[in-house]
Amino acid sequence: MAILSDDEKLETHKKNPVIKPDKNVYDRIFENSIRPKSFDSYIGQTTLKETLKISIEAAKKRNTTLDHVLFYGPPGLGKTTLAGIIAEELNTSVKITSAPSFERPRDIIGVLMSLKEGEVLFIDEIHRLNTVTEEILYPAMEDFYLDMMTGKTQTVKTMRIQLPKFTLVGATTKAGGISSPLRDRFGFVHRLQFYTIDELTQVILRTAKILNIEISTDSAKEIAKRSRGTPRIANRLLKRVGDFAIVKNNGKVDLNIAKDSLNTLKIDEYGLDETDRDMLKLIIEKYNGGPVGLDTIAAALGEDVRTIEDVCEPYLLQAGLLMRTPRGRKVSPEAYVHLGLGIFNEK
Ligand code: ADE
Numbered sequence: 447m448a449i450l451s452d453d454e455k456l457e458t459h460k461k462n463p464v465i466k467p468d469k470n471v472y473d474r475i476f477e478n479s480i481r482p483k484s485f486d487s488y489i490g491q492t493t494l495k496e497t498l499k500i501s502i503e504a505a506k507k508r509n510t511t512l513d514h515v516l517f518y519g520p521p522g523l524g525k526t527t528l529a530g531i532i533a534e535e536l537n538t539s540v541k542i543t544s545a546p547s548f549e550r551p552r553d554i555i556g557v558l559m560s561l562k563e564g565e566v567l568f569i570d571e572i573h574r575l576n577t578v579t580e581e582i583l584y585p586a587m588e589d590f591y592l593d594m595m596t597g598k599t600q601t602v603k604t605m606r607i608q609l610p611k612f613t614l615v616g617a618t619t620k621a622g623g624i625s626s627p628l629r630d631r632f633g634f635v636h637r638l639q640f641y642t643i644d645e646l647t648q649v650i651l652r653t654a655k656i657l658n659i660e661i662s663t664d665s666a667k668e669i670a671k672r673s674r675g676t677p678r679i680a681n682r683l684l685k686r687v688g689d690f691a692i693v694k695n696n697g698k699v700d701l702n703i704a705k706d707s708l709n710t711l712k713i714d715e716y717g718l719d720e721t722d723r724d725m726l727k728l729i730i731e732k733y734n735g736g737p738v739g740l741d742t743i744a745a746a747l748g749e750d751v752r753t754i755e756d757v758c759e760p761y762l763l764q765a766g767l768l769m770r771t772p773r774g775r776k777v778s779p780e781a782y783v784h785l786g787l788g789i790f791n792e793k
Contacts, residue, residue, distance in 0.1 A: 513633025
């Protein structure tokens, strides 16, 4: 591995898009090392946690499996973490999978048949399951069996195979992308909320402790403010800021270091990065504030529509900088003020 000089490290930090909440391989390894393992150490999503705790307790008392659970909401809010906690609280294990890996019927059948009694099966991006896989899942979810076809066309026979009882935890960023037969088979459907600044501050302080990063509460809060309500981004920013602190301040994260490094990463006080600001600027400067369609915005920015739709847009909407209208996206008066651009014309 190449050894980078301090300046090169800072350059690398500037180039990497820290704020994209999509998970990559690096995140998976990093997140596994800091993931809370119980409801007690899981910060935020209070209502959801309380509901889940009661349902888990009830399932244990009844000696049955927990009903299937569907989580939806923007990426990076802790859906996988919650699946792990559910398994832990049920005193069982979790099999983590993702819908795109189920290409052929035998892929899902293999996983279902390898489950242990009472185990949790987590399927990420569940809106991306193909129809055949979905149809195999229906009887498995409802009554824990599989119907398998054997033989050739003339002599085809159906063989019913009993499966171990399990709890499916599905996760999606697009609740609307799930077919109703699949959605109807979940006993619980929960939306994950963006985190408050206080909750993110606590997440950052907890992670800093695990990673041995020395950080003041006001710096943790500064990082929290710029983490767009998302723990994955907060933890990534903490790591970046921690690196800056090692290079510039003997590893101590104080408010100056936090602000300096976040500014170098070009993340502003709203937590917006260059793509977000380019998107708002484009709508203001080229489309007079909107409305304009998502496809047009993505093409003009040279970005993938999915990145704009799943990553930039949910936070810009939540921050009140962007509005959805039947004719497309429109920026809000606050976006003009935030970017210090032109005069807002109400249309
Ligand atoms: N790390 C990431 N998400 C977290 C959460 N919700 N609570 C504690 N630590 C976290």
